Amino acid sequence: xxxxxxxxxxxxxxxxxxxxxxxxxxxxxxxxxxxxxxxxxxxxxxxxxxxxxxxxxxxxxxxxxxxxxxxxxxxxxxxxxxxxxxxxxxxxxxxxxxxxxxxxxxxxxxxxxxxxxxxxxxxxxxxxxxxxxxxxxxxxxxxxxxxxxxxxxxxxxxxxxxxxxxxxxxxxxxxxxxxxxxxxxxxxxxxxxxxxxxxxxx
Amino acid sequence: xxxxxxxxxxxxxxxxxxxxxxxxxxxxxxxxxxxxxxxxxxxxxxxxxxxxxxxxxxxxxxxxxxxxxxxxxxxxxxxxxxxxxxxxxxxxxxxxxxxxxxxxxxxxxxxxxxxxxxxxxxxxxxxxxxxxxxxxxxxxxxxxxxxxxxxxxxxxxxxxxxxxxxxxxxxxxxxxxxxxxxxxxxxxxxxxxxxxxxxxxx
Numbered sequence: 425x426x427x428x429x430x431x432x433x434x435x436x437x438x439x440x441x442x443x444x445x446x447x448x449x450x451x452x453x454x455x456x457x458x459x460x461x462x463x464x465x466x467x468x469x470x471x472x473x474x475x476x477x478x479x480x481x482x483x484x485x486x487x488x489x490x491x492x493x494x495x496x497x498x499x500x501x502x503x504x505x506x507x508x509x510x511x512x513x514x515x516x517x518x519x520x521x522x523x524x525x526x527x528x529x530x531x532x533x534x535x536x537x538x539x540x541x542x543x544x545x546x547x548x549x550x551x552x553x554x555x556x557x558x559x560x561x562x563x564x565x566x567x568x569x570x571x572x573x574x575x576x577x578x579x580x581x582x583x584x585x586x587x588x589x590x591x592x593x594x595x596x597x598x599x600x601x602x603x604x605x606x607x608x609x610x611x612x613x614x615x616x617x618x619x620x621x622x623x624x625x626x
Numbered sequence: 627x628x629x630x631x632x633x634x635x636x637x638x639x640x641x642x643x644x645x646x647x648x649x650x651x652x653x654x655x656x657x658x659x660x661x662x663x664x665x666x667x668x669x670x671x672x673x674x675x676x677x678x679x680x681x682x683x684x685x686x687x688x689x690x691x692x693x694x695x696x697x698x699x700x701x702x703x704x705x706x707x708x709x710x711x712x713x714x715x716x717x718x719x720x721x722x723x724x725x726x727x728x729x730x731x732x733x734x735x736x737x738x739x740x741x742x743x744x745x746x747x748x749x750x751x752x753x754x755x756x757x758x759x760x761x762x763x764x765x766x767x768x769x770x771x772x773x774x775x776x777x778x779x780x781x782x783x784x785x786x787x788x789x790x791x792x793x794x795x796x797x798x799x800x801x802x803x804x805x806x807x808x809x810x811x812x813x814x815x816x817x818x819x820x821x822x823x824x825x826x827x828x
Contacts, residue, residue, distance in 0.1 A: 430699065430720065431692045433682035440672045444657050455646050456679070457717060460692075464680045470642045471677025477658070478666045480635035490633045490662075497632065515659060518632065 429453075486557070488533040488550045490515050498530060505529045507564040511554060511583065513537055513571060521569060529567075532557065537575040538582055546582055554583065558590045565593040572599050631655075688759070690735040690752045692717050700732060707731045709766040713756065713785065715739055715773060723771060731769075734759065739777040740784055748784055756785065760792045767795040774801050 429435040434456060441452035459467050483489065484496035491497070498504060498518075508529030512518055518531050534549045557563060566587060570576035584594050600618030601610040610618075631637040636658060643654035661669050685691065686698035693699070700706060700720075710731030714720055720733050736751040759765060768789060772778035786796050802820030803812040812820075 428721070429692075430717065431683060431694045433679065433694060434692050434717075436675050436682075437679050440675050443672075445660050446653070446656075451648070453718065453721075454648075458647050459676070459679060460683060467680050468677050470645075471673045471675070471679065473638050473642050473673070474661070475670050475673025475677060477635065477639050477661060477673065478669050480638075481633060481662060490631075490636050492633045492635060515632065515636075516655065519630070519655075 487531045488535060488553065489518050489531055503528075506562060508567065509554070509557065509563050509565070510567045510569050512569050513576075517569065527567075529565075532566075534570075534579070537570055537573075537579040539575045549579075551583060551586060555586050555590075558587055558592050563592055565595060568594065568596045689733045690737060690755065691720050691733055705730075708764060710769065711756070711759065711765050711767070712769045712771050714771050715778075719771065729769075731767075734768075736772075736781070739772055739775075739781040741777045751781075753785060753788060757788050757792075760789055760794050765794055767797060770796065770798045 429438065434453075437456040437459070438449060438452045441447055441455050442449045444452075447455075459470070482491050482493070484491040484499055485494050486499040487496060489496050489498065493500070505528050508527075509532050510521060510527055510529055511532045511534060512521065513534055513536060515533060518533060521527050521531070532550065532554045534551065534554075536544050536549055538544060538546055538549065554566075558566065566583075568580045568583060570579055580596055587594060598621060599614060600621060601607060601614055607615070631640060636655075639658040639661070640651060640654045643649055643657050644651045646654075649657070661672070684693055684696070686693040686701055687696050688701040689698060691698050691700065695702070707730050710729075711734050712723060712729055712731055713734045713736060714723065715736055715738060717735060720735060723729050723733070734752065734756045736753065736756075738746050738751055740746060740748055740751065756768075760768065768785075770782045770785060772781055782798055789796060800823060801816065802823060803809060803816055809817070
């Protein structure tokens with residue numbers, strides 16, 4: 425036996441799982457063997473869900489968030505404040521902001537940040553659509569909620585320039601020390617930023 | 627929005643991945659979003675492989691290892707020594723022993739170990755088949771290569787009793803200190819066992 429796996433079907437399934445980020449070949453094998461111990465129907469259903477995933481998933485025409493409908497549940501919710509648009513990098517970030525329960529406006533999912541290193545330029549992102557949304561009127565504030573990284577900052581700068589002519593208010597999420605963490609564990613950049621961006625004590 | 631996910635299709639896929647051992651809902655979401663960024667064809671292929679997994683995978687009629695054929699590549703290999711049978715718990719263990727390159731005999735995959743706590747009794751394992759293989763003749767030695775745990779020891783004992791009448795030689799893999807590890811890190815049970823089971827220095 426020169427082959428690593430005793431079966432080609434097993435190897436195919438291991439290869440598929442190992443193609444996922446953070447899953448090595450040993451973990452992939454463990455997952456496949458776990459599936460083999462499960463009822464046929466369950467495993468076939470798992471396969472079917474993946475097989476139709478890309479055709480089942482749609483993106484909101486307005487905010488580009490993942491959606492089952494042409495316009496997503498957030499954009500079409502009349503109780504949300506359509507005058508505030510929160511710009512985020514991806515779907516996880518929408519879910520992260522939603523889970524804070526602190527935001528009742530709408531979103532705009534860019535699909536990434538400008539990253540010349542990874543070959544991602546402004547035209548690869550949903551920036552033109554954001555400008556159109558603001559130009560169409562009704563938006564009073566755009567909150568930039570991108571990651572506090574070089575790429576995030578670059579993208580913030582690019583978007584603010586593209587929106588400058590609309591006169592919309594542009595804000596950016598606060599950087600500072602993480603809530604609940606001991607101050608001595610905060611990195612100096614975040615701590616420094618928290619001093620520069622200090623707010624009045626109420 | 628009361629729902630955790632913005633799309634039912636997304637949620638279905640996340641649920642499937644999160645049903646796998648060691649994969650939480652956050653990781654599952656990350657995996658699904660990774661798949662969404664991949665070409666349609668690749669994702670559909672992944673789904674298809676899983677959908678047909680349980681019907682594609684077969685088990686060797688002789689040793690119960692996973693196989694593409696009725697009798698697996700190891701059992702049907704004339705260059706392997708069919709007089710020695712190594713009893714292992716599962717498919718991973720066959721692969722682990724194979725990767726040592728120290729064993730040229732055949733295997734017998736039990737499909738688990740006796741574990742009253744988990745409701746696994748002797749009849750749930752391929753023990754009767756092992757006894758039949760030995761009774762059929764040609765097997766001179768059975769190597770018990772189960773995990774050095776309470777369950778493994780119980781299973782070893784049960785199998786040795788079931789094989790006693792055949793007169794076959796029964797051996798068990800050596801327990802002791804792990805090769806390459808500093809002795810001070812060895813647990814006392816393994817170290818104690820390595821002294822009891824010491825072998826002549828050559």
